[in-house]
Amino acid sequence: MREIPGPRSLPLLGNANLFLGLTPAEACLLMGKLAEEHGDTFKLWLGPWFSVMLFDPRDVEHVLSSTQLLDKAFEYDFLGQWLNQGLLVSGGRKWHQRRKIITPAFHFRILEQYVEIFDRQTRQFVKNLDTALRKEAANSWNGVDLGRFIHLCTLDVICETAMGVSIHAQTNADSDYVRAVKTISMVLHKRMFNIFYRFDLTYMLTPLARAERRALNVLHEFTEKIIVQRREELLRGTPSETETSSADADVGAKRKMAFLDILLQSTVDEKPLTNLDIREEVDTFMFEGHDTTSSALMFFFYNLATHPESQQKCFEEIKSVIGTDVQTPVTYELLNKLHYVELCIKETLRLYPSVPLLGRRVVEECEINGKVIPAGTNIGISPLFMGRREDLFVEPNSFKPERFDVVTTAEKLNPYAYIPFSAGPRNCIGQKFAMLEIKAIVANTLRHFEIDFVGDTSEPPVLIAELILRTRDPLMFKLKERVY
Ligand code: HEM
Numbered sequence: 001m002r003e004i005p006g007p008r009s010l011p012l013l014g015n016a017n018l019f020l021g022l023t024p025a026e027a028c029l030l031m032g033k034l035a036e037e038h039g040d041t042f043k044l045w046l047g048p049w050f051s052v053m054l055f056d057p058r059d060v061e062h063v064l065s066s067t068q069l070l071d072k073a074f075e076y077d078f079l080g081q082w083l084n085q086g087l088l089v090s091g092g093r094k095w096h097q098r099r100k101i102i103t104p105a106f107h108f109r110i111l112e113q114y115v116e117i118f119d120r121q122t123r124q125f126v127k128n129l130d131t132a133l134r135k136e137a138a139n140s141w142n143g144v145d146l147g148r149f150i151h152l153c154t155l156d157v158i159c160e161t162a163m164g165v166s167i168h169a170q171t172n173a174d175s176d177y178v179r180a181v182k183t184i185s186m187v188l189h190k191r192m193f194n195i196f197y198r199f200d201l202t203y204m205l206t207p208l209a210r211a212e213r214r215a216l217n218v219l220h221e222f223t224e225k226i227i228v229q230r231r232e233e234l235l236r237g238t239p240s241e242t243e244t245s246s247a248d249a250d251v252g253a254k255r256k257m258a259f260l261d262i263l264l265q266s267t268v269d270e271k272p273l274t275n276l277d278i279r280e281e282v283d284t285f286m287f288e289g290h291d292t293t294s295s296a297l298m299f300f301f302y303n304l305a306t307h308p309e310s311q312q313k314c315f316e317e318i319k320s321v322i323g324t325d326v327q328t329p330v331t332y333e334l335l336n337k338l339h340y341v342e343l344c345i346k347e348t349l350r351l352y353p354s355v356p357l358l359g360r361r362v363v364e365e366c367e368i369n370g371k372v373i374p375a376g377t378n379i380g381i382s383p384l385f386m387g388r389r390e391d392l393f394v395e396p397n398s399f400k401p402e403r404f405d406v407v408t409t410a411e412k413l414n415p416y417a418y419i420p421f422s423a424g425p426r427n428c429i430g431q432k433f434a435m436l437e438i439k440a441i442v443a444n445t446l447r448h449f450e451i452d453f454v455g456d457t458s459e460p461p462v463l464i465a466e467l468i469l470r471t472r473d474p475l476m477f478k479l480k481e482r483v484y
Contacts, residue, residue: 001374004052006043007034014045016195025472027193028356028465035385041371044380047195049074051359051378054368057392060381061416062368063360064424070095073359073378078191079287081216082184084276086284087429095426101266102281102429105259111433112332113256117160118440119329124170125153125441126448133449133479143454143476146301150441151294155181157437158289162282163226164258180218185291187212189466223279223286227260231275234264259285285430291468292354293434297441299352300345302461302475303399304446305453310401311446314341315482318443324484326447335439343401345438349420351399353383356465358422383419384465392417397460452478 009015019027031053034042040056051073054060063069071091079089087098104110132144152169155178159167169178187208191197203209263278304311321337322328362377373379388396392414393403403409421428428434445451454476462472 004043005038009045014047016046025462025464028463051380053380055385057417059368069360070426071361071363073361075192075359078188083284084280086280088284088288097268105262114161115332118437121153121156122441122444126444143478145474146477147298147474150297154290154293158286162259162285165226176218177222180215183211183215223282227275227278230260231264289430293437295354295468296438300348301451303348305451305477306457307399310344315446318446330440330443335436338439341439341442343404346404347401350387352469353420354468356384356469357382386417449479454478
């Protein structure tokens with residue numbers, strides 16, 4: 001450990017003193033400064049936890065492509081309260097088996113049928129924005145906080161695709177389930193990033209722990225209820241894939257194969273999955289599948305609002321592919337033709353990767369390009385810092401979607417520097433789903449509104465690299481209805 005450079009550490013505290021009292025935004029900046037001072041590989045002691053940060057793409061490649069370094073860092077254990085041993089946090093044989101049975105759930109034929117859900121939920125999103133626009137005009141508000149609306153829309157999308165039911169988050173943002181999701185996200189951020197909440201014994205005595213228990217009850221009971229219901233329906237043989245369910249008013253108009261149904265029909269070692277097995281995977285989709293896409297969409301709209309020429313190009317492309325009738329639904333084929341929109345999404349994820357930090361746990365001592373990494377080390381890899389490396393991306397802080405076009409594609413040149421969806425065997429299983437969903441929301445929004453940013457554009461927004469990347473202050477936008 002001594003050979004790895006890093007800031008001087010104090011007894012017991014290690015380097016935790018450097019982070020004490022810092023806001024998440026300041027902590028984020030500090031990580032950048034430490035990399036400048038100590039180089040692409042540096043160590044950090046946070047109390048008893050030893051971490052090595054790897055910022056060199058060759059080291060990142062070694063870790064992410066390895067079939068040995070697959071275990072997640074200690075911090076992911078906090079997610080276990082909600083996700084139990086779902087795909088994101090599990091390791092070893094269990095992860096292998098689950099990845100194998102879950103991969104077919106993201107086949108393009110399955111994704112294709114979800115586009116109708118993306119389209120329908122986005123229409124509600126557009127309706128809500130329209131109402132907000134009118135309220136804003138009537139009350140002379142200074143802009144709309146898009147993030148709030150996006151979050152509810154992505155929550156509705158993931159709930160309907162994962163469980164086949166709608167929670168109507170967009171029309172009832174105050175429901176128990178929506179509030180529980182918000183609480184649990186807040187708790188997870190605090191536990192991971194505040195050293196005082198890290199120790200179970202002291203944490204259990206805090207009001208935060210009580211709030212977490214209440215939220216977990218709501219989340220687990222909801223998923224459990226749907227699983228039981230769907231299993232019974234499956235046993236009874238009704239309703240079929242495309243049949244309308246009249247029994248449950250909450251069910252989407254046409255039944256589709258939700259992720260849940262695929263899991264109900266899967267087997268491991270010739271045995272069906274138990275309710276708990278299924279719950280942990282469905283909850284994992286609920287967690288991984290909404291905050292990540294919300295963050296990406298938020299930064300996407302920020303980039304387009306501050307780069308009107310790119311917004312115009314996106315709009316022109318959407319108009320030429322989907323047409324000028326705003327009632328025309330988006331389809332899988334149409335979304336696949338939105339090439340320029342795709343470049344803008346990729347560039348947004350380079351500048352603002354939804355997951356700014358990935359962590360792996362070294363179970364057995366290993367060597368990474370000549371550096372010996374002891375067992376027990378947590379490895380940190382930052383898609384955020386990688387995407388901003390000057391030696392790999394020309395003008396890294398500028399929004400230049402063209403860098404991803406087919407001739408010069410920045411993605412192919414640097415497969416282990418451009419890692420918003422991670423890379424290698426543990427990459428994001430929902431990548432294609434996410435791209436389609438983002439495109440559907442973007443296409444429907446830009447068909448209806450022109451988007452302008454309200455606020456200072458001379459400085460980029462202050463970022464907070466928590467579990468999911470966000471900004472310190474809400475980003476506010478002015479919307480203008482498009483007239484055809
Ligand atoms: C813009 C949207 C998204 C981004 C940027 C993103 C990014 C990522 C990243 C970086 C990882 C690796 C995490 C790690 O190693 O700690 C990951 C894993 C994962 N993601 Fe996504 N994700 C997105 C959307 C989704 C969606 C929509 C779903 C589900 C429908 C999903 C499901 C998962 C799952 C289950 C894993 C764990 C995979 C495994 O360990 O085998 N993600 N995602």
